Amino acid sequence: MKTFGLFIDGEWQDAKGGKTAPTINPATEEPWATVAVADPEDVRKAVAAAKRAHDSGVWRNKSPQERGEIMQRVASAIMESTSDLAAAEVQDSGATMRKAMMTDVAGAAGTFTYFGQFIAGDDYKRMLCEEYEEVAPIPSKNLVVREPFGVCAGITPWNFPLVMAAWKIAPAIAAGNTVVIKPASVTPVTTLMLGEICTKAGVPAGVVNVVSGPGATAGEELAAHPDVGKVSFTGSTEVGRRIMQLGAGTLKKVTLELGGKSPNIILPDANLDTAALGALWGTFFHQGQVCESGTRVLVHESIHDKFLEKMIAGISRIKIGDTMDMATTMGPVVSAVQRETVERYVALGNEQGAKCLVGGKRPSGMAKGYYYEPTVFDNVDNKMRIAQEEIFGPVVSIIRFKDEDEAVRIANDSTYGLGGAVWSSNKDRALALAKRIETGTVWINDYHLINVKYPFGGYKQSGVGRELGKWGIAEYHEIKHIHIGEDTPPEGKLYLGLLLS
Ligand code: NDP
Numbered sequence: 001m002k003t004f005g006l007f008i009d010g011e012w013q014d015a016k017g018g019k020t021a022p023t024i025n026p027a028t029e030e031p032w033a034t035v036a037v038a039d040p041e042d043v044r045k046a047v048a049a050a051k052r053a054h055d056s057g058v059w060r061n062k063s064p065q066e067r068g069e070i071m072q073r074v075a076s077a078i079m080e081s082t083s084d085l086a087a088a089e090v091q092d093s094g095a096t097m098r099k100a101m102m103t104d105v106a107g108a109a110g111t112f113t114y115f116g117q118f119i120a121g122d123d124y125k126r127m128l129c130e131e132y133e134e135v136a137p138i139p140s141k142n143l144v145v146r147e148p149f150g151v152c153a154g155i156t157p158w159n160f161p162l163v164m165a166a167w168k169i170a171p172a173i174a175a176g177n178t179v180v181i182k183p184a185s186v187t188p189v190t191t192l193m194l195g196e197i198c199t200k201a202g203v204p205a206g207v208v209n210v211v212s213g214p215g216a217t218a219g220e221e222l223a224a225h226p227d228v229g230k231v232s233f234t235g236s237t238e239v240g241r242r243i244m245q246l247g248a249g250t251l252k253k254v255t256l257e258l259g260g261k262s263p264n265i266i267l268p269d270a271n272l273d274t275a276a277l278g279a280l281w282g283t284f285f286h287q288g289q290v291c292e293s294g295t296r297v298l299v300h301e302s303i304h305d306k307f308l309e310k311m312i313a314g315i316s317r318i319k320i321g322d323t324m325d326m327a328t329t330m331g332p333v334v335s336a337v338q339r340e341t342v343e344r345y346v347a348l349g350n351e352q353g354a355k356c357l358v359g360g361k362r363p364s365g366m367a368k369g370y371y372y373e374p375t376v377f378d379n380v381d382n383k384m385r386i387a388q389e390e391i392f393g394p395v396v397s398i399i400r401f402k403d404e405d406e407a408v409r410i411a412n413d414s415t416y417g418l419g420g421a422v423w424s425s426n427k428d429r430a431l432a433l434a435k436r437i438e439t440g441t442v443w444i445n446d447y448h449l450i451n452v453k454y455p456f457g458g459y460k461q462s463g464v465g466r467e468l469g470k471w472g473i474a475e476y477h478e479i480k481h482i483h484i485g486e487d488t489p490p491e492g493k494l495y496l497g498l499l500l501s
Pocket of ligand 1: 157159213218237257341390
């Protein structure tokens with residue numbers, strides 16, 4: 001069995017209390033690695049290492065080009081470790097090997113490549129220092145400069161552990177900060193591996209630190225620590241609220257990427273073959289454990305039956321099985337606890353009168369693993385709990401609408417506002433509808449295509465702030481205004497007359 005420590009100050013360290021915990025492969029229900037469990041003292045040690053590294057200037061005083069070059073080396077090192085990282089992600093999180101190779105490893109490397117290139121370019125140079133000349137009330141030159149916060153904390157979930165770690169680390173260090181990352185307790189391994197990869201690729205010791213430990217103790221310590229200037233969190237809305245409260249003690253900057261119940265709207269003029277398969281992709285990719293999943297499929301009543309027929313036919317093409325097999329397209333959910341959550345919601349859907357057309361149970365013939373069948377509920381009313389609450393499993397609700405106004409009303413009748421889509425052969429019509437949906441991302445005739453160049457985040461209770469792109473890196477800077485006045489005799493300083501007679 002593999003063993004992992006905490007990654008602090010550029011080296012592997014045991015947890016102070018010596019505690020370790022196994023991490024379970026969701027496909028086999030067997031432990032596959034042992035990981036050190038940080039307590040608050042370990043977190044304080046990691047924050048101290050990150051603060052020392054920041055204060056020393058070893059990272060922030062490098063030019064953006066130098067930092068960018070090192071980040072390109074991190075990206076290459078991630079790609080060189082593809083097999084190890086993908087195997088770890090599969091065993092830790094229940095991802096399929098297909099997803100781990102094509103999405104997780106490539107996505108993490110792509111995030112370092114993008115931010116490394118961005119900070120080496122002219123757009124970032126302009127962003128770092130803007131200059132303005134003023135003539136009134138007195139002549140001055142004004143610089144608006146951006147500076148790193150210092151120590152940034154990242155707290156990440158279990159659905160995309162490696163990609164989420166990259167989304168937190170890459171923009172933070174690109175902007176000159178140092179980081180302490182706490183991965184989810186059930187999926188710590190690839191984040192720990194990434195910490196070591198960063199250091200080996202040339203990121204100085206102490207700039208990237210990884211502490212795996214329970215949210216309730218290690219996570220709280222990190223989110224509240226006075227030397228942490230900014231916290232970026234991805235996870236449930238409930239814990240997001242708690243992170244805000246913890247940060248409030250020292251008025252930290254906070255970015256939150258939270259839950260969703262995203263609407264996927266199928267207009268009557270959509271290409272139904274594509275839209276039906278797109279709805280499967282939008283809901284069942286990674287067993288539905290994706291925050292922006294299109295879990296409410298809003299279908300125009302005139303195409304409802306035909307659309308559902310195609311969608312259900314498509315389910316037979318989803319291959320549930322051994323996650324290490326490249327042919328498998330659907331693995332288990334992350335844990336026994338998560339499968340129980342899914343089962344609770346399926347029972348609720350049945351109780352509240354929705355019609356379970358497909359799935360609604362564990363697959364037969366699979367003795368081990370937290371597997372669950374892709375499940376489609378029809379006749380869902382948007383008020384039902386399965387349409388309002390995040391399930392985070394392979395369960396989709398089909399909701400009919402009569403016209404576009406009703407589709408918009410249903411789409412926006414949610415406390416969440418993360419993602420969504422419109423499928424139509426008329427792009428103008430789809431665009432007009434997309435603008436009326438209260439979410440941070442809307443796809444037209446596609447789903448789940450998050451691009452590291454463009455902002456990602458939520459309206460309403462789906463989040464605060466944005467990740468990715470120039471909007472994402474902007475969240476990792478303090479903004480300073482420097483006023484440069486003229487060196488004149490006192491008569492030149494008109495404001496002195498306000499005080500002096
Ligand atoms: P959480 O929101 O509980 O966990 C996310 C991260 O926060 C983990 O690293 C967790 O650590 C940490 N954490 C938990 N409590 C605290 C705390 N008090 N202070 C600081 N950090 C904390 O998600 P769950 O794993 O419990 O999943 C619950 C539900 O959240 C899912 O069913 C799903 O609906 C939603 N979710 C949404 C995600 C998204 O991408 N938006 C991703 C994952 C889940 P630890 O693992 O040790 O508890």
